[in-house]
Amino acid sequence: MDFFNSSLAMSPPMGWNSWDCFSVSITEEEFKANAVFMAEHLKAFGWEYVVLDLGWYLPNASHTTYKKGDIPILIDEFGRLIPCPEKFPSSANGKGLKPLIDFVHDLGLQFGLHIMRGIPKKAVALNSPIKGTSSQASSIAYNREQCPWFNSMDTLDFSHPNAQAYYDSIFELYAEWGVDFIKADDVNTWHEVNNSDGSPTGTGSPYRVDDIEGISKAISRCSRSMLLSLSPGGPETTLINHLRKHANMWRISADFWDEWGSLKKQMERCATWAPFATRGHWPDADMLPIGFLPRGESGGQNRASNFTHEECYTLMNLWCLARSPLMLGADMTQLDSFTLSLLTNETLIEVNQECDISYRMIEHPDYDIWLARNTIKDSVYIGLFNKSDTSTEISLNLDNIDYPVGLHDVFEVWGRYPVIIDTNTFKITLQPHDSAVFKFNP
Incomplete structure (x- = not known):
């Protein structure tokens, strides 16, 4: 039986993700300000998830330093990632992300959290105990098959029975905090994209069956329903039954950025995947890199999207017709009137949310x-x-x-x-x- 709550993702999820605009350096103040904007200006149109992406446990990290293997990382006594109090002051004194999530829930919104597959290298180095077991981190992990772009995690060894216990322990913690949405990263095939023409130039990690099933199982065992999103992307459509069994949404490409060649290539990917969309399970064309992007990963700092107005219309039309999840990447507090109009077109949102046939x-x-x-x-x-x-x-x-x-x-x-x-x-x-x-x- 699937772990999914029947009320989750019956239509493509709509929300905001911190990655495109803030990379790994978002602060609690910035996150709250974006959540307030969504509640006041977008919630009425169906936007509901605010997702905290990579780096909430990395003190002083920036988009130029987070890939280093020796970057400081925060964990608790059981080797589980915990938020950085310098960036998230409400997490101090062991409160974790619960105060921030309570703030989001009080706005009538849902909270999403980015996680990496595996276990922190720091936990392995310290040989942290795995909660609820007699095992320690070094016995359930190895340092092969690591993420090619984030070097602070080791791979879980699922031939050991307590590898699953580690995932169970982190989702026990997330349930206590009140998390509603999980973006699980480095679990899915990805292709590095040359933004000049959208063509793939290389490949990265494969489809991680053990991790996907382990995360899915941990969600089913915890005390809270959570929507599961798999990232990055590029799986084969022959995996559709496994994807539907274990996830609510899955990326169909590597990180998508604001270049016409990438958008043109995404048209092909959306055409391939749109027939496989069904209620509860959505192929995901990635975030919408429109509006103002102050500290993102691509294209420079403190900049507006490279897309022309015509390309912005094409982006929104394609995502909605393909019934992709809609995850805004801009700093919402600095949205211009044109970008806001793209996000509040009720007829186009109806296409995305209500259509049951598209191709x-x-x-x-x-x-x-x-x-x-x-x-x-x-x-x-x-x-x-x-x-x-x-x-x-x-x-x-x-x-x-x-x-x-x-x-x-x-x-x-x-x-x-x-x-x-x-x-x-x-x-x-x-x-x-x-x-x-x-x-x-x-």
């Missing part, structure tokens, strides 16, 4: 055409994407789509393009890298 209907060298359907409301959505660097005219004979559409009530969800239908042929000319989504009511 790429037509692939052309210069453009893609997507179709999605809300079978309850009997609404049909058609998305048109210009992949070329020049203006492109697209036409679609509506007799050729799989579902009948009504022509008396049609509109473009952003109000940017007119509806032009000539003898049942739908026509549009899109600017370079631009897209449009039309809703056909029954």
Whole structure:
């Protein structure tokens, strides 16, 4: 039987993650400010998760230092990661993240936490006892198959029965804190991406069956329901049954950043994975690197997103039609009005949250055409994407789509393009890298 609570992730999760804008150096004050913004401006549109990403246990870490193997790391007496009180003052005196999570819950939001697979090297070096067992850290871990980009963790040896006990112990702690969402990292295949053209240039860690099942089992044993997200990404679709059995969402690519070549490549990945989306289990196209990104990992510090407005529309249209989880990467406290408008389009959010059928209907060298359907409301959505660097005219004979559409009530969800239908042929000319989504009511 699956560990999932039946009420978790019945639609693609919507929220915010601290990675794109703050990397490993986010503070409690910054996290709270973003949570307050979500509660006041986005919660009404369905946004609910605020996720604390990598580094909450690393004192004085920055995006240039966290990959070093000798960077200071904080653990408790059982070798479990604990928050840094300099960055998270409310965690002092053994309180952990509970005070911060209580703050998030009081706003009516859900709290997410990033974890790495394995056990801290520091715990192995100190030979920390594994809670509830007679074993110590050195007996359940080895220093092979380590994460290629975070060098502070050892691999758990699941041939030892108490390797599972370590995962059980950390989720016991997270349940006490009140965690609602887990982003488990370095458990899934990833491909390093060349941002200039989106092509893969190398490979990293494989699909970690033991860790994924161990984390899944630990969640099922703890006293709190938690949504599970797997990261980074690039698994084969042949793993779909294992993914659905053990996770609510899983990344389909390496970290996605604000470069047109990466977005164009993501169109292919979304087309591959969209047919496998189902309630409770969602292929994840990664965070939305839009808005202001002060201390992120890619593209420089204190900068706005590299995406043009047209590319931003394409990003949102693609993620929503593919029914990917929506995780904003910007510093919400500095959102401009345009970016805020991208996040509060109720019709497009409806596509993402309510459609139960979606797929790429037509692939052309210069453009893609997507179709999605809300079978309850009997609404049909058609998305048109210009992949070329020049203006492109697209036409679609509506007799050729799989579902009948009504022509008396049609509109473009952003109000940017007119509806032009000539003898049942739908026509549009899109600017370079631009897209449009039309809703056909029954």
